[in-house]
Amino acid sequence: xxxxxxxxxxxxxxxxxxxxxxxxxxxxxxxxxxxxxxxxxxxxxxxxxxxxxxxxxxxxxxxxxxxxxxxxxxxxxxxxxxxxxxxxxxxxxxxxxxxxxxxxxxxxxxxx
Numbered sequence: 001x002x003x004x005x006x007x008x009x010x011x012x013x014x015x016x017x018x019x020x021x022x023x024x025x026x027x028x029x030x031x032x033x034x035x036x037x038x039x040x041x042x043x044x045x046x047x048x049x050x051x052x053x054x055x056x057x058x059x060x061x062x063x064x065x066x067x068x069x070x071x072x073x074x075x076x077x078x079x080x081x082x083x084x085x086x087x088x089x090x091x092x093x094x095x096x097x098x099x100x101x102x103x104x105x106x107x108x109x110x111x112x
Contacts, residue, residue: 001058002040003047004066005033008054010099012090013109017046017055019083028080028109029073031087036074037067052094065100078111 009032018026018033025039026046035046037058047055058067093099 001042002037003035003055004058004063006054006066007099008052011093011103012052014051014086015083016049018080020045020049024081026080027074027077029077030105030107030109034070034073077108
């Protein structure tokens, strides 16, 4: 089992979750984070830290797309272990639906 970053992280990219992760399994894209499902130890400490409620366990319905996305980009994007400011449009985009099709960027973030 693993935890999964979902649609609501896109265009928000809150990083409160990153600071509490004991295994550093968050990877940073330009406008979202992913959790490497092969590194996540299923501790769950990240889930309540996300202000956008974008992190769910992989036992939730309809998370296969997000697991596949995480597997692909966790090997391309840099690891992120420290908190950063959210994206400027985070408050306005929080809760918006369909963000994968509208805003997702494949580019890597800055990482460490």
